[in-house]
Amino acid sequence: MTCSEVREYLFAFLDNELDAALSMELQRHIDRCPECAREVEIERAVRKHLGAVMQNGPVPPLSEDALRPSPGQSEPELIPAGRRRLRLRRRSLVAIAGTVAAAILVAVVVPRRSGGDFAELVAADFEHVMQAGQPVEFRSADPGSVESWLEERTGLDISMPNLNADGCRVVGARKCKLDGRTAAFLLAYVDDVPASIVALPRAGLDLSGMDRQERGDHAMHLCRRRGLTIVACERGDLLYAAVAALPEDKLMELMSERPQEPGS
């Protein structure tokens, strides 16, 4: 590498933006070239001073107050963030149109539901139930009582996941129909965000369209639909899916198997 090549890549090198091979080659040159080493030293000092100028000072705490317009401040217009966002939305519309078309095709030709269709199904059901205003038939904060009620009402052998996890508060349950089959619907608040867990017979459903992640001895399947995260897993003859506007990790934690009770 020559000195002029070093200068060409100098700032990307200092910003750790070069790939490893090029970065090492540049470093080797610097190690044996005092002139280039001096340039690196100067520019590192400049970058450090820029940081000292721009990265100091307290900032206000982040709270929900920031989401309320200040007195006298007009309600801002809703605008997508930049042209990129607009393009993203256009692309997503095309993608949705494609997904819908594919879903129709699959429904006509192949009766089996893929993971993507399943995710759409449970996400749409969650939205519908929340908008209907009466999300539960049976109200109880006790996971055991809710599970027993669901088993009795649906006839399914249900083993709900870890509902005693931190930040999880059970609200209640309802029996419902999903894709023409009887399903159990449990509503909980996780970190104060509503979340549902549905359980239904898995025959005829597969999760192949969702991203698979191994979690302990179990596989979790992830997907996003309608701004919601869907995490699904198979246990026994049932398929369980958690739906919420929460990060994937949080839902995967919720869907992990509940710890064995002492003595069991």
Added chain:
Amino acid sequence: MSTSPPEFLEYVRPCWRRLHLTARQYVRAEDAADLVQEVLLRCWRSFAQADERPRQEAWLFAALRNVAFEWRRTEKRRVKLVPMPEVELTELAPADLSAPLSPLPAMAEQEFRELLDDRIVQALDALEPAYREVVVLSVAGDLNYREIAEALDCPIGTVMSRMARARRALRERLADLAVMRDHRQGGCST
């Protein structure tokens, strides 16, 4: 669908401090909190309706530029750093990025530090907005080149070359300021 404020705040939290620091480079310090709040309000409303969520950096920093640009256009507040539309950015003169950097006059390490302490802000403020902006997003926003490219809606190669030009221009300003300082000090000593 509705989304809870706590979820949105968690989404914003990793960028919160960096948004404020960056806002202080776009507008006056006393207006920065208002700028960030307006960004937050707009993104919050979009967030609740979005069917997919981009990464925080791409969305929030792009929104910050949008609002700053709008403030400038509507003369709502004074804007120090005016984001330039991409079409204007392409008209910047090309530079030979392999040419030697502007030489600094010989000075001891301590003198060099003093020069930076005294003049780095002046040198930065003298840069063209398009150059200053990539430096601001990199340093105050702590964004990598890919994130800057997303915020500016341009290719990453453009960010890389613009950053190199910006830093070279900054070096040039610093060299000029160092020479001026030498002259002044020389004048005093004689």
